[in-house]
Amino acid sequence: MNGHGTYSGVNAANAVQCTQDRLQRVLLVDDHGENLAVLDAILSDCGAHLLQARSGNEALETLYREEIALVLLDVNMPDMDGFEVLRAMRANRRTRDIPTLFLTAYARDEQEIVDGYRHGAVDFILKPISSAVLRGKVQQFLELARYKRERERVNDLLAAQKRYYESMLNAADEGVLGLSPDGRVHFANPTALRLLAAAPDQLLGANFLEIGQPPSANGADWQNTVFYRYWKSRRALRLTDTLLRRMDGETLPVALSCAPLPGAESGSVIVFQDISQQKKMEEQLRQQAVTDSLTGLLNRHGLKQALAGCVQRSARSGRHLALFFIDLDHFKDINDTQGHDVGDLVLKSVAGRLKAALRAKDVIARLGGDEFTVIIDDLEDVEHAALVARKLLNTLSAPFEMRNHSLSTGACIGIALFPDNCNDTDSLMLAADLAMYRAKSLGRNTFEFFTPELNARAQASMLLEQGIRQGFDNHEFSLDYQPQFDTAGQHIVGIEALLRWRRHNGQVRPDVFIPLMEQTGLINQVGEWVLEAAVKQRRAWQLSGQLPDHCPVAVNLSPRQFNNPQLAPTVARILERHALPPALL
Incomplete structure (x- = not known):
């Protein structure tokens, strides 16, 4: 430490040892010490770490223990000569590839040279030894050994990379x-x-x-x-x-x-x-998108797809197609008295009876609730559709035995024909729906075909629906407010908001457009607008003091709006937006 000899001597010794460890090792084998000294002197500057052995056995011990790059081996030694050492080296997997130079006298050892090559020697150094020849050959073999080691290192690296990539491919x-x-x-x-x-x-x-x-x-x-x-x-x-x-x-x-x-x-x-x-998952999702989860039949989306295909086939074949809309009778009573679980069992049984009564190729769907549809294509004549309708009515009129209860229901069926009544799927579905409602109005357990009269009504309904949509967009709808009085004191106690539709050619009665709104689903959109407008107006009257605070505004709601799960959140949101106390609605 700090230049003191003890530590610097140790460090120097360590440095020499590390340098020697990095050098290639050359083993000098000769039973005469003076020969080893000569070899050591000649090769001292060859860039190798020189090891010595005085006998064949000592040489083998060193070879089995150390990594040797080159052996200089004397032929004539007592106990074990050079040939025996070389044979032992070639018999051992660790030492068999180490290059060996025999040291021999030229005059009397010519036969030994031949024997040495036969035993695996790579070259000979003839005595008396030439320093230049010895150094040149040793450096050549050391250079070859370095090339060999580098090649082995590269091969090992390539083999490791190959194993790595193969493992990735195998694990992929x-x-x-x-x-x-x-x-x-x-x-x-x-x-x-x-x-x-x-x-x-x-x-x-x-x-x-x-x-x-x-x-x-x-x-x-x-x-x-x-x-x-x-x-x-x-x-x-x-x-x-x-x-x-x-x-x-x-x-x-x-x-x-x-x-x-x-x-x-x-x-x-x-x-x-x-x-x-x-x-498989895509197919399952596709099936779920077109299948009713309760009955396993097609749903509305699946029906539309199937109906489009059937219409195309009928148009090509020139044969009739019948679309049946089926609405169950008394199903609401079953749900109300027996519960929805029993109602679901009835719906499943209805699906099963329809399958049993129809051909395998006929299409059956459930539109929702207690409404079912059937597509009968490839009809020979219209009368065949009537026969199928009677068969379905008889099938569905038989009692359902559910949980020790005998439940009776029936059905009303509306029938539309392609191409007789309509030439596209949407019109065909509307026509069957109108025919079904016509059957319900005439009584239970019956069927009706779509007629020109119903067609005229359907056209009028479609025009009226278009007019409602356009009128709503053009702000033709407004609210009239009808006051409510206390008859005893003649004081106003409330007001009722009434929806009015005023067109350029006159006013349309509510009993004409409101049922159509309910049928088409427009009632939810218009109903929300009515709520918004009435609450906003009542808040304005509250702020101006025109109405007393105990006077609420009444808004009429359709039963279909009560089926909308967003009704309560919508009312709460509108009241909060206009800061109107709930008691005033």
């Missing part, structure tokens, strides 16, 4: 295939083998066309496939939904990408992912 959840330029599989990771249900000998060497027929392929020629065209143009191909053929004959839906490998003559790599679960 996607299938990976390597293709030659002619479309043959020369690599497949374990996931690819599993997804394709293939053994390595089945897949490796196979033409990719045996696995999947590429899109837009003309014939079975690889050069005609889209994969080859993309590879030829050095572009990557991505297919989000395609099929591969498994070795067990099944098909596998996959998302697939194919990219060219570097090099003009190299092939391509295909990475594919199993999307069968995704496809």
Whole structure:
């Protein structure tokens, strides 16, 4: 420490040891110490760490213990000569590749030179030893040893990288295939083998066309496939939904990408992912979107899709199509007296009876509540629709046995025909709906066909609905306020907001437009506007003092508005927005 000899001597010794550890080791083997001294002197500046052994056994012990780059081995030694040492070295996996130079006398050891080469010596140094020759050969072998070590290091690094990338490919959840330029599989990771249900000998060497027929392929020629065209143009191909053929004959839906490998003559790599679960989920979601969850029948959305297809087929075939709208009788009474659980059981039973009564190809749907629809296509004549309607009425009129109760219901059916009554799906549904309401007005357990009279009413309803929408947008609706008086004292005790529709050609009666609003669902939008306008006006009268604080405004609501779960939040929001006390509404 601080220049004192003890520590600096230790540090110097450590530095020498570290330097020696980094140097290549050369083993000098000779039973004469003076020969070892000569060799040590000649090679002291060759850049190697020199080790010495005085016998064959000592040499082998050193070789088995140390990493030796080169051995200089005397041939003639007592107990174990150089040939025996070399044979022992070649028999040991650790030492068999260490280069060995024999030291021998030229005059009498010519045969020994031949024997040495036969036993595996790489060269000879002839005695008397030339310093220049010895140093030159030792440095050459040390340089070769350095090259060998560097090559081994690079090979080890490449092998580690190969193992790393192979482990990634093997662990990947996607299938990976390597293709030659002619479309043959020369690599497949374990996931690819599993997804394709293939053994390595089945897949490796196979033409990719045996696995999947590429899109837009003309014939079975690889050069005609889209994969080859993309590879030829050095572009990557991505297919989000395609099929591969498994070795067990099944098909596998996959998302697939194919990219060219570097090099003009190299092939391509295909990475594919199993999307069968995704496809299954999509199909389930699609089914849920068009299926009624209670009965398993089509819902309104599914009915519209099916009806559009049936109309197209009927238009091509020239045959009739009948659309039935079915409304159950007395179902509300069942729900009210027996509860919704029993009501749901009845609805399921109705679905089952309709399936049993109709053909397998007939379409059945539940629109909601107790309303069902049936599509009968391929009709030979109109009378056949009437026969089906009577059959359905008889089927639905039989009592339902539910939880020890015999429940009776019936149905009213409205029937619209294509192309007789309407030429599009929306008009056909409206016509069947109008016919069904006509049947309900005539009594229970009956059916009605759509008629020109109903058509005229339907047209009028459609025009009126359009007028309501346009009138609402054009601010043709307003509120009249009718006062309510205390008859004893003739004091005003309340006011009632009344909706009025005033058009340029006169006023439309509420009993004309309000039922249509309820039927079309416009009542929710208009009803919210009525609430907003009445509350706003009542707040203005409160601020101006024109009405006493005990005088509320009354607003009429449709029963359909009470079915809207947003009614209460809407009322609360409007009251809060205009700061009107709830008691004044």
